[in-house]
Amino acid sequence: MYKKIMLILMVVIMATASSCTYRRSVPPNETPTPQQQQQQQQPAPSSEAPREDKLAKTDRENIEENINGFDLEDDLRITENTHDGEESGISSLSQEQKEQVLENIGEKSTNTVLHQYDTFLPETITDAVQYLAYNLSFDYFLITTEDGAEVRESPLPEAAVIAQVESLDKVSLLQRAEGEEIEGSNIWYRVALENDNQVAEGYLHSTTGTPRTFQFDKMEEAVNQLRQQIAEGELHFISNYKNENGTPPQEGDAAVDEHGYRVYHSAPAYEEANVEAEFRYIPDGMLVRILDETEDFYHIHAPTFDGNYYVPKQYIDPDVTLSQLNHVIVVDRDQQNQASFEVDENGLNLISYTLATTGIPGDFSFETTLGSYKAIAKRERFEYLQSGTQEIAGYAPFAIRFTGGAYIHGVPVAYEEEDGEKIDPGLIEYLHTIGTSPRSNMCVRNFTSHAEFLYNWMDNENGAVIVIE
Template sequence: MYRKITIVLMIILIAATSSCGLRRDAPPGEAPNPRNQTELQREDMLAKSDQEAVEENINGYNIEDDLRITQTTQDDDRISCIDQEQRAEILNNIGSKPMNTVLEEYDSTLPEAIIDTLQYHQYNISYDYLLITAEDGAKIRENPKPDTNFVAHIETLEKMSLLQRVEGEELEGSNIWYRVAFENGNEVKEGYLHSTEGTPRNFRFDRMQDAINELRQQVAEGELHFISNYKNENGAPPQEGDAAVDEYGYRVYHSAPAYNEANTESEYRYIPDGMLVRILEETEDFYRVNALTFGEDYYIPKQYIDTNVTLSQLNHVIVVDRDQQNQASFEVGEDGLNLVSYTLSTTGTPGNFSFETTLGSYKAIVKRDRFQYLESGTQNIAGYAPFAIRFTGGAYIHGVPVAYEEEDGQQVDPGLIEYLHTIGTFPRSNMCVRNFTSHAEFLYNWIDIENGAVIVIE
């Protein structure tokens, strides 16, 4: 019963969007509480809570739904994605079958300037993979035809290694199939899934490399600064109307006003806390800056930039791909980039009730072994997130959220949670970037916070 309910909820979520980055309404039964006057008043309390590390509710949807989905999709016979090395071996020996035409072979590799120096190996995942979106899971077939034998059954929202896109026999109006590989126990197998049963994803290392190289060039040209207005600590920016975001999707809260001219009567937009800028010149009240993400110059009131804190050397970078719902981390070397981890992640869900993870280049600001978050619409602590790296406003890269349990009228910590089945599927958090807890811990211990950055790409 629980499994059916949670799967239906997830498919409603999937059907509501054709792209991870699009704005959409919340599915019935899962809608986060809308921002209301109580929430706005609560921001004053949050602004005073930095030492206690208390944030807004970081979950775009009820975390209990994610836990329920995880519980109902796990079993002893679970099949999983294979790693990149296993996949490459299969591709080297793969051949066509007489009943299909190969349209595309998925053979993504690292760009030449990226060196594989992986330090995190907790989960197998290929550079190219298929996210299963079929409501009741999918049956992997021996051949790309509806009436062939089944090789295995795969749960919805699981990820399979992608090998080929092929033409096969028509099913539900389409003759497109995906050839996939997977591991069941210690045995590696392969088979076919129809195109209606999943959506291709991949790690776009070329785009990640381009984003890092652009930032590295900016740092080479001189030190960078960043906007500093966490919890409006340096003053609430001006606001027209009651919208929580501007036309570009950037929040009013945690942001600085970026004026077109050196006066507060001119037009402005918002630049969020943590976003990197270059100071070009200063007037009595403003810094004229170039906002790297926007490629435009603006005037920022001086209280929103701490000139004593800079990014003058780039050693570590985490790149989050909110379109593909995955991420990778890199050490920046003189001749290229060292890939130290790549894994799945879950970003903020855009809409009227919560906030997306905004695009751009950000300073890695601070790391915390945990921070607490509030229950929506109240000032009650609901739980905490472990191994957190803050990069903009109240948004962190962190491990699986832990909701406190109640025992004899007291809140009890049930302990860390490693895994959620929904990580790497579709946006489900509120601004934050959700990781498997072991990966969040790895990043927490690895990152050079003084010389580190976080880049969010689309």
């Protein structure tokens, strides 16, 4: 049922918008967006990014590929048309407010409760949240219908309307309940939201959206696994940003291997200490452990893949390690949210939690790949190219690079032109599409204020980024 809801969500959002560079066939039920149609008229880029290689080396070090999976103009348009362009369309209560509502929640005669959404922080995670720009409960409901939805007093289609929510709004999620059947489903969700500075509580039918949650248990498990790996000895990481340490071998013209990992920015991981052996790709930034070495290879263990491989020595710097873990950002690409944690001897401190947008696999974009990565570098801003050209399209602010050309960063800014000159229109704080569905190209898009918070907070030397689902 959940997968079916997610499929509906993707179709709805892709129907209202258009598509950071991966080549695949367009699914038979997916119409190429205007951006894709324009790109498809040009020769498909190879995994070696030849257009970027034509730039001067100094330029290439400061410029990335297009970081937008969908046309950024569509995200801006959706944002402008929602809530009359207000800064935030997050109608969710804070976690504290939601807990109060749950404590006082009453039964309705038409309400048969199937599940109560009461996610709390595990006892081993301390609430030390420092970023408070957006109210958001740990369980929330994402509105996916194009025309929004009406929150009703009870789970009946003729019940009184108590609030109107718009497409891609997020409201607090309280319960899953039975109600009157609509379109073959009798499932309704009991929700709470801020409405005219008052807390309103009512029902949305299951066809209007999808439930989301912060999977703190999974996040904690991922961080603790990495902590244990470091406790067993220092970790190294693959280093091949923009193929700077050598172009990996490639079979055929696919831009990714069978596991979805990209050729570009990666190292070949051989099953034997022999370049003629079978191999897969391990991406730039992914954490590995050196077990042994031969003259030409490091014998490594890749915890993300739980496998041992041989990697040519040029792809690992033996002098740069992750031997202590202080800061971790965990990105959940399934729920389209993320949290950051400070690690100490007593456990984890939750520093921030918020919405995020990850990469979408498409004709000219890549998904954000799963795994544990070193926090490699911070850049106050980096510029990116317009797809299929060498023209600089814009920049992304407050960026933390963790694999290849993929960063956690703020809302992208497209340059404007005036008298043939590129003009910076200034930072953009909010996009209504953040936290809805994958829309980026490998990167993890944040609200700009949160990206700036992470940029100032992250300890790169002792920090990591983990992508889960």
